[in-house]
Amino acid sequence: MSDTTTPPRTHPLVEGEVAPGCKKVDAIVVADGVVRQFGGLTAVDVEHVEIPRGMITALIGPNGAGKTTFFNLLTGFDRPNKGTWSFEGQSLAHVPSHKVARRGMVRTFQLTKSLGRLTVLQNMLLGARDQRGEGMFAALVKPLWKAQEQANTERADALLARFKLDAKREDYAASLSGGQRKLLEMARALMSEPTLVMLDEPMAGVNPALTQSLLDHVKGLKDDGMTVLFVEHDMHMVRHISDWVIVMAEGRVVAEGPPETIMQNQAVVDAYLGAHHDTDLGTLTNQQVAQIHHDADADVDADDASAPTTDASTASTTDADQEEGRR
């Protein structure tokens, strides 16, 4: 039986055939055999994955698929049971998070309570790298850290202007709306002049009125030559700004490809979206995505793939965001 919906098997970003774990023409991150277990649970079991340089890659999958854990491992915030990975051709296994950031790989963090008690500018300065005043000797030599403090403040101010947060410079970060917090997280990550920016759910808690501006800022990172890897449940964002999509389920990479192909993949469409094409990706259960893997292996007829029922899951917006949307 001929299948007219079969996606192309090649892609300019890929060497050879497009398939889970495929080799990229120019990879900035390469991970091999990365396993992380919590007790009896295997949260991450990535055999091989490569992130294309200079592109925007979305890492998607149902709740509990292992996306955040994989982020934590790559950036040195967690240790795997086994596995190796490299960034710009250099191994990053066993490298602590602050050194990972110095090498140019940064990730955003949700604005925690304690960071909320700092001003927007103070948050930005925390993101600067190689702060000379932190060394014991340098701390005693005022001109050394004074010049750097000034350079960092100038960089922070330029970034705050770019992200339209300059008017909030002296405000407590806790007073920002959900959307502004996301912008601050992104701006803070840029303080260390990274090559690869990893965004953890950049759309979570953001008022729909602000999503376009956020998308534009993420695209701006790519325009400036950075590579972006983001975890996201928001289908709109995945569809509209990513060059490449990697699908995880039960800790493994089960599919990857350009967004248009991933969205057309009948098994993925059935499993993720069912009849409701605007359904949040996070509503898929692990079993349903595991089915994608199984179906792809078995090459079953698309008719056999049954559309799943979905759990209700709605993104929340903060009070500040509602307020901002009204302004």
Ligand SMILES: Nc1ncnc2c1ncn2[C@@H]1O[C@H](COP(=O)(O)OP(=O)(O)OP(=O)(O)O)[C@@H](O)[C@H]1O
């Ligand atoms: N510190 C931990 N201790 C025990 N189990 C953990 C820990 N961190 C994560 N897990 C488990 O590992 C699995 C993967 O979790 P993870 O948060 O990485 O998934 P995710 O894909 O990011 O999910 P979500 O989309 O909901 O954020 C889950 O079953 C989770 O409960």
